[in-house]
Amino acid sequence: MKKAILLFVVLGLLSGLSYAQEAKFNKWSLEGGIGLTKPFENFEQGFRSATPDFLATELGVRYMISEYFGLKLGLGYNQFSEADNSQDFTSDQYRVDLQGVVNLGRLMKFESWTKTFNLLAHGGVGVGKLEYDLNPNAKDKVGILLAGATAQVRLSPRVSLNIDGTAMSNIRQNLSFDGTGPGSEHNLGIVFNGTVGLSISLGKNKSHADWYLRENEAINQIDLKIADLDKRVKDLEDNTASKQDLKKTQDGVDDLSKEVDALKDKLDTPPATYEDFLKKMVNDGYINIYFDFNSAKVNQSSVVSVGFLKTYLQKNAGVQVDVLGYADELGSDGYNQKLSEQRAQAAAKLLAESGIEQSRLNAVGKGEDTSVDKSSAQARQMARRVSFVVK
Template identity: 40%
Template sequence: MKKIALPLLFVCLTSANLKAQDMQENVATDNNDFNKWSIEVSGGANKPFRTFTPGYRTDRVNFFTVDLGTRYMFNNKFGLKLDFGYNKFENNDDSPEFESTYLRGDIQGVVNLGRVLNFEDWTSVIGLLAHAGGGVYQLQSDNGFDGEDWGANLIGGFTAQLKLSDHIVLTGDVTGIANGFQNWNFDGMSQNNRTFDGVVLNGTLGLTFYLGGHEKHADWTTDVKSDELAALEDRIGSVETMMNDTDKDGVPDYLDAEPNSTTGVAVDTKGRAIDNNNNGVPDELESYIDAKNKEIVQNMGGGTDVKELINEGYVNVYFDFNKDMPNAQSTSGINFLAKYLKNNPSASADVIGYADEIGNSDYNKALSQRRAENVKKILVDSGIDASRLNIIGNGEDASVNKNNKQARQVVRRVTFIIKQ
């Protein structure tokens, strides 16, 4: 059955993924369930560059600037806006007096970078817009040239958004403007002969007001998946969950009658560890433990019993740094103790956890407690009565050089004391 079911599940999973991808491409994002219009009002400072008569200049931050605009979003990513701006340029203390006004009107494309870059994955109140386009400007000078200087401009910038409510947003904008066909310098005292020269940098704070009767504006509307696509993704998730193999025994969880079998131990077709003598210890592991017991006793001179080996710290369970579950290489220590307790039903044991000295002492105390508790749980799941196991969290073991990585590995452990 396993040989048939696995290929069928693989085919189903592949087909479902392909169908989901196809449906995802067809999900509509330009529905009408959001507001599209907004009005933008902002004010701030400016800095004009380059086209000045020698000796004339402004302050580094020049007040003031006013922007008014209206924006329409075709969907939650793209739109257009029409905006009007007013800038005032004045001399600083080191310049001859002048005062100029700069009026402009522009149409710009808008890209909602917050949606393009999936800001919704980490925030619901911060957004970012990019805008660029072109238009016309008019330059006037109060004490310079007479009349008006008209020309074209290119404009672009970025607008950061902080959502205050579903209908009001606080904005901060940085915009650059490049003028074309500018006949007069910004100070209005002399002419400019370059086709493209004048540059203005604006920095403003303002508010955006969303218009319409829907709950959300396009700026904050995420792509909505169809019910059919959502159901299909749920089905894919269920199939993927079924194919998980938690205990890594080669049998998927949906077919595994024993999904927590010991790693590396032979199992049958239903994922159950082979235990012919029904003592709760897999036969393969039991034979390994028996051989290891004999080897340890022989190395100790042949006169040492298993209880003494355990109590003297020859049987330990080790942990990786900052982990409270035993590493795969040391679970044999748990099985060693389990076999002893099953063969000696009157015995009980202290399960004692330790941590190394890296980090906060209180945290390490709690970590050593969790390590001991998790080893106890594994022993209980192996068939040992919980009342026979006493948990002790001993905290940090300072018996080794804490600057030595290998030495610290030795003290990240759980050890046992047998009591009769």
């Protein structure tokens, strides 16, 4: 466990230079809810609805384009009935709607303080029909504008509890909610729904978009916690901390250990051994050596990466590694190919000088890295690197 924590300390220090990983989350979910409703204002004299009224139901399918934005196609049903001091009536409203969904929890960085709670916002348009027991021949077709918010509680990797509040405006509602009169002068009906339900993730991945945290973002969160722990440790060393601070620090270490294990378990193909875990992290691009512009000299900031790889190779004597050099897109293809080869050779030489057999290192120049935005100076810095593939 301590080795795993040490590894992620290193990865946290390097996270600012690592590549963003391909997002792998479930995009589809089925959602349903049941609850209470309340129609407002649009009633004839002598009629009013219960507060709150029962029943409101909804069923939908949601597709998340990214962790932040998505679309939802929904079906809904409301039944309105009389309050105790009202004349009897029953009316039914049916609707189909299309809404945009925003993952507010991710935008507001909820992951920095919770993995259990989340918040979604949604809004869109729909069409509906009202049917009235007191006026069975009337079929009131309306347009609908709706907006709301959903508080989520994560129950399992695939199931979330949803608590939703939604406001709807019926446009061109020709009759009152009781069905006995012409309704409001503006032909509007206002409805509030409050429902409780479930969201069920569909797909082969372990996490839904609502809760997905890219590996590099997860490491950044761990890095922040490491920094906080480091400050606490320094306070302890300065003898300025109390026993309560010591316990808090130990609890922080324990929590960090659990997060590291959770991140390890999140990998799509969990490694069988600790060494396999390290190998996957190297091959996934978390360990890189970087170079300055037009240079084949290893950047001083990459010494930590060299030390990590040296230790790994020393402990796994039968392992060989491809040393892959890259250049940014500035300059000619031929020049950049040669520069990438020089960088791969420089990294291999440094590893050999640190005690790794030259026969275990295969230096290969890969030329230009075209995956980054060449107009960005910071992105080009990420392209000027050597990556590794452990065999």
